[in-house]
Structure formats: structure tokens, C-alpha cells
Amino acid sequence: MLQLQNVTFTVPALETGEKKAPSEKTIINDVSFTFEKGGFYAITGPNGSGKTTLAKLIMGINTLTEGKIFFNGTDISSLPINERSNAGIVYGFQHPARFKGTTFRDLLSISLGSDDEEKLVNIISRVGVCSMDFLDKPVDSKLSGGEIKKIELATVIARNPKVAIYDEPDTGIDLWTIGPMVALLKREQKENNTTTIVVSHNKTFLEAADTLLLIKKGKIAYTGDLEGAMPMLEDLSVCAFDDLCQGEDNAQCYR
Amino acid sequence: MTYAKEKIMLNAIDKKVLKEVADLEGLPKGAYNIRKNGKLEGREVSANINIETNEKGDGIIIDIKPGTVNESVHIPVILSQAGLHDVVYNTFIIGEGSDVTIVAGCGIHCGSNESEGHSGIHEFHIKAGAKVKYVEKHIAIGEGSGKRILNPTTKVFMEENAQAQMELTQLGGVDEAKRFNEAWIGAGSVLLITERVMTEKEQSAESKNEITLAGTDSKTNIVSRSVIKGSSSQDFYVNLTAKARCYGHIECDAIIMDNGINQTIPALRALHPDAELTHEASIGKIANDQLMKLMTLGLNYDQAVNRIIQGFLR
Numbered sequence: 014m015l016q017l018q019n020v021t022f023t024v025p026a027l028e029t030g031e032k033k034a035p036s037e038k039t040i041i042n043d044v045s046f047t048f049e050k051g052g053f054y055a056i057t058g059p060n061g062s063g064k065t066t067l068a069k070l071i072m073g074i075n076t077l078t079e080g081k082i083f084f085n086g087t088d089i090s091s092l093p094i095n096e097r098s099n100a101g102i103v104y105g106f107q108h109p110a111r112f113k114g115t116t117f118r119d120l121l122s123i124s125l126g127s128d129d130e131e132k133l134v135n136i137i138s139r140v141g142v143c144s145m146d147f148l149d150k151p152v153d154s155k156l157s158g159g160e161i162k163k164i165e166l167a168t169v170i171a172r173n174p175k176v177a178i179y180d181e182p183d184t185g186i187d188l189w190t191i192g193p194m195v196a197l198l199k200r201e202q203k204e205n206n207t208t209t210i211v212v213s214h215n216k217t218f219l220e221a222a223d224t225l226l227l228i229k230k231g232k233i234a235y236t237g238d239l240e241g242a243m244p245m246l247e248d249l250s251v252c253a254f255d256d257l258c259q260g261e262d263n264a265q266c267y268r
Numbered sequence: 269m270t271y272a273k274e275k276i277m278l279n280a281i282d283k284k285v286l287k288e289v290a291d292l293e294g295l296p297k298g299a300y301n302i303r304k305n306g307k308l309e310g311r312e313v314s315a316n317i318n319i320e321t322n323e324k325g326d327g328i329i330i331d332i333k334p335g336t337v338n339e340s341v342h343i344p345v346i347l348s349q350a351g352l353h354d355v356v357y358n359t360f361i362i363g364e365g366s367d368v369t370i371v372a373g374c375g376i377h378c379g380s381n382e383s384e385g386h387s388g389i390h391e392f393h394i395k396a397g398a399k400v401k402y403v404e405k406h407i408a409i410g411e412g413s414g415k416r417i418l419n420p421t422t423k424v425f426m427e428e429n430a431q432a433q434m435e436l437t438q439l440g441g442v443d444e445a446k447r448f449n450e451a452w453i454g455a456g457s458v459l460l461i462t463e464r465v466m467t468e469k470e471q472s473a474e475s476k477n478e479i480t481l482a483g484t485d486s487k488t489n490i491v492s493r494s495v496i497k498g499s500s501s502q503d504f505y506v507n508l509t510a511k512a513r514c515y516g517h518i519e520c521d522a523i524i525m526d527n528g529i530n531q532t533i534p535a536l537r538a539l540h541p542d543a544e545l546t547h548e549a550s551i552g553k554i555a556n557d558q559l560m561k562l563m564t565l566g567l568n569y570d571q572a573v574n575r576i577i578q579g580f581l582r
Contacts, residue, residue, distance in 0.1 A: 074560055074564075094564055095569075103564060106557070106561065109557075110560065112558055112579055114493070114581070116579070119575065119579055120561075120562075120565070123565045151579075
């Protein structure tokens with residue numbers, strides 16, 4: 014359904030040190046994977062492993078260096094963000110944009126393609142985690158981290174996506190909301206057959222997923238269920254500081 | 269004194285201008301004074317709101333009786349005469365304990381290559397406990413190539429425990445604008461100013477503000493939102509002076525598009541140890557993360573830009 018074929022993403026990187034020629038840094042390295050329709054996927058891995066980059070490559074926010082992405086058989090590798098969105102892929106940002114003057118109502122109306130009050134209220138009820146009085150709040154720096162993440166979630170769901178990508182949806186969310194949030198994503202997955210991809214470190218999301226992708230140094234290190242991933246997750250091998258490692262009990266442990 | 273309504277003849281251009289500057293489909297309800305091409309076009313007073321021409325004959329005095337609530341005054345100005353530069357001095361006396369809305373604004377329709385301009389000096393005397401909302405829109409339309417110039421001046425004197433909310437808007441069409449806002453805020457009074465300016469092409473706009481927090485526990489919040497398109501320029505200056513225990517905040521944001529240029533100069537002066545003054549200012553292009561967000565919701569680049577600007581200038 015959503016097929017990543019030898020997906021690679023590199024960025025120019027200046028070597029540290031003096032006057033060295035610019036080189037390239039590979040963030041995502043030759044990743045191939047197929048997300049099946051209606052599946053619930055969790056992407057996890059150490060900080061800096063490339064999880065967000067991979068999610069942004071699917072949305073078109075980052076442009077592929079090499080490889081292809083197919084969506085329902087169509088090559089979408091060169092489509093701009095909005096065309097991928099119109100094809101049914103929507104992305105919830107880890108750090109949602111804050112506007113000046115633009116309200117939650119504006120974002121929700123754009124997402125829904127309608128400013129009909131009843132439809133807006135229906136979406137808010139469906140999402141559940143957003144209070145109705147958020148509607149006319151500006152989506153600006155006055156919102157708390159949790160509030161803006163709930164708004165972000167609602168704008169994704171309002172679009173009735175075929176593929177919903179959520180980048181760390183639990184950042185800033187209180188403990189009591191994480192359960193209902195997972196239940197909401199599961200319900201959307203079941204009722205609307207939404208292919209759901211969640212980038213997360215949170216065990217609740219990892220447990221909710223049918224399939225887990227463990228990313229390490231820009232490559233898929235594991236795919237399968239959580240049980241199978243546990244030895245790797247618990248192992249130091251997922252630590253980003255393994256080059257420096259002197260053992261977990263050492264005061265020098267950077268984890 | 270009531271002027272007979274049948275004398276007022278609004279042509280299609282007048283109606284268009286009135287719609288733009290004052291959201292009026294025809295003549296307003298309540299008190300009004302319509303000035304067209306430097307002359308009185310029509311006037312209506314109410315039991316509580318009197319409007320009369322001042323002694324010099326260069327403007328009007330709008331006198332709102334103490335305790336007047338939920339009433340409005342419309343004082344639009346229409347300019348459509350080539351080469352005319354109209355200057356007007358209006359005085360508003362807002363009586364004690366009143367709560368009113370004043371809708372002002374000037375619309376220029378330029379149909380020739382001669383310039384047209386309006387300089388409106390508005391002086392407000394806001395008495396104790398009064399509450400006023402002042403809405404001022406400036407627009408310029410028409411096919412003519414003449415310069416459209418608007419130089420508004422606003423002087424506000426607030427007694428104690430008064431509230432004033434001023435919304436000053438200029439969204440396109442005006443070639444040159446030089447604004448000057450001056451305010452003196454008494455004890456316990458609150459002044460909120462929101463200025464929204466959009467310039468394009470070769471237009472220029474300047475706004476100078478001298479705000480004095482004079483009385484104990486006076487407050488002000490000055491918000492400026494600028495969008496600078498084309499090769500236009502905007503300069504925004506505020507001097508916020510505190511002479512008592514008070515609170516003041518300045519927030520200026522400018523979005524630069526194309527080759528626009530902007531200067532934003534907020535200045536805070538605390539002449540009292542208990543003054544609390546803050547400011548935030550930003551100049552830049554539309555934030556990339558905002559564009560990305562709207563594009564993930566299906567808008568193309570240009571649509572996303574428009575929506576962001578629309579919200580910003582709201």
C-alpha cells in the first residue's frame with residue numbers, strides 16, 4: 014500500500030576540523046519497507062537514529078536523495094507535500110507550528126475543507142481529547158505543549174487520512190491522556206481502516222502497534238512485534254552513545 | 269439638529285468606499301457624520317450623542333453624554349476628488365461611565381493621475397470610567413495613477429479607570445501613510461492599540477507612537493502587525509514612557525515578502541521604579557513550519573501563504 018523502495022536521505026555536512034571539504038551525512042540509508050493498508054505501525058529507535066526524517070520523507074517534507082515511494086501503486090516520490098496530503102497522507106508534527114492570529118477553527122476548517130460549525134464540533138467530539146473552547150483559541154505560543162499536540166492530532170484526524178503519521182504524539186501530553194489518545198488512534202485505525210504510523214518511544218504506543226520498526230543509524234534494525242524487539246530495546250545496542258560506552262554502571266554513561 | 273436624510277446622495281463609488289471602511293451597506297444606524305471631498309455630506313445625532321462643526325470650521329466635535337451605553341458613532345470620510353488634500357480636526361468627548369463604539373475611517377477613490385490625500389487629526393478626551401472602542405480603517409481604491417496619501421494622527425487623553433481599545437487598519441492601496449499616535453493614560457486606565465498594516469508595490473507606511481503611562485496602575489498593550497509585500501517599506505516606532513507604577517507591553521511583528529523592508533524600533537522608558545515594561549519584536553519571512561503545516565493539510569504554497577497572512581492581519 015505504502016511502499017518505501019531503497020529510500021535514502023543524505024545531507025551535506027561539514028567535517029569538524031579545519032578546512033576539510035564538505036561531505037555528506039547519510040540520515041536514512043537504503044530503507045525498504047511496505048506499510049499494509051489499515052496496519053498500526055510504531056517506529057522507534059534511539060535519538061538521532063532517523064525516525065522523524067523517515068516520517069518526513071513519506072510526507073514529502075524532506076526530499077528523497079535516492080529511492081522511491083509508492084502509494085497504492087503510484088510513484089509519489091516527486092509529489093509536493095500538499096499533493097501527498099490530497100492523496101491521503103497526513104502528518105502530525107512533533108513540534109507543531111505556532112501561528113499568530115490563526116485559530117484552531119482555521120486549521121480545522123482547512124483540514125476538513127469546510128467551516129461548517131456542526132462538522133467542526135463533530136470532529137472535536139470524535140477526537141475527544143480537545144476541549145470545545147479550544148476552537149477559537151489562536152494556535153500561538155500561549156498554548157501549552159500538551160494543548161498544541163491535541164490540536165495537532167485533531168487537525169490530522171479531521172482530514173480522514175488513509176495514512177496518518179504521528180511524530181511523537183505524546184510529547185507534552187499528560188499521563189492521563191496518553192491512554193485515551195492510543196484508544197483514539199486504534200479506533201480510527203479500526204473504524205476507518207487508517208494506516209497508522211506512530212513515531213514514539215512510549216511503551217503504550219509500542220504495545221498498541223501491530224508491527225514495530227526499530228531504526229538504528231538510518232537503517233531498519235528490526236521489524237516485527239514488540240516481544241521480539243524487547244531484547245534489542247533493552248540492549249545497549251540501541252544506545253546512541255555506544256562509541257563512547259564504558260558500561261551502564263559507569264558514571265560516564267551518557268544514556 | 270437633524271439633517272434631512274433625503275439630501276444625502278451616495279453614488280456607487282461612495283457606497284463601495286463606505287462598505288470597505290465602515291462595513292456599511294447604506295447609511296448607518298445611530299449617530300453619524302459623513303464627510304465627502306472636504307464637505308459635510310450628511311449628519312445624524314442621537315439623544316446622547318451630539319455632533320457639531322467646531323468653531324474654526326475645520327472639523328467636528330463629537331460629544332457623548334456621560335452614561336451613554338451601547339451606542340455607536342460612524343464618521344467615515346470619502347475622498348474621490350482629484351487633487352484634493354483634505355485636513356480635518358475632530359474632537360471626541362467621551363462622557364463619564366459611557367460605553368460606546370466609534371467607527372472612523374477614510375476611503376480614497378482615485379480616478380485620475382492627480383494625488384489625493386486625507387489627514388485626520390482625532391483627539392479623544394476619555395472621561396473617568398468610560399469605555400470606548402475605536403475602529404479605524406483606511407483604504408484606497410480606483411484605477412487612477414495618482415498617489416493616495418493618508419496621514420492620520422490620534423491623540424488620546426484618558427482620565428482615571430477608563431478603557432480604550434483602538435483598532436487601526438490599513439490593508440493595501442495607500443501609497444503613503446504617516447501615522448502619529450499619542451496617548452496619555454491616567455490612573456487605573458487601560459489602552460489597547462492594535463495596528464495592522466499591509467503595504468505592497470512601492471508603498472510606504474510609517475507609524476510613530478508616543479505613549480505615556482502617567483497614572484498609578486495604568487496599563488497598555490500595543491500590538492503592531494505588518495505585512496510588507498512588493499518593494500514597499502514600513503517603519504514602526506514606539507516610545508513607551510512610564511511615569512508611575514504601571515504595566516506596559518509592546519508586541520511588533522513584521523512579515524516581509526518579496527523585497528519589502530522594515531524597521532521596528534520599540535523603546536521603553538521607565539521613569540518610575542515600579543514600572544513594568546516589556547516588548548517583543550520580530551521581523552522575518554513567513555515561518556517555514558507554518559507553511560509546512562498548512563501544506564500537510566492540502567493547501568498549496570500560495571494558498572498557505574494567503575491563509576497565514578489572513579490570520580496574521582485579523
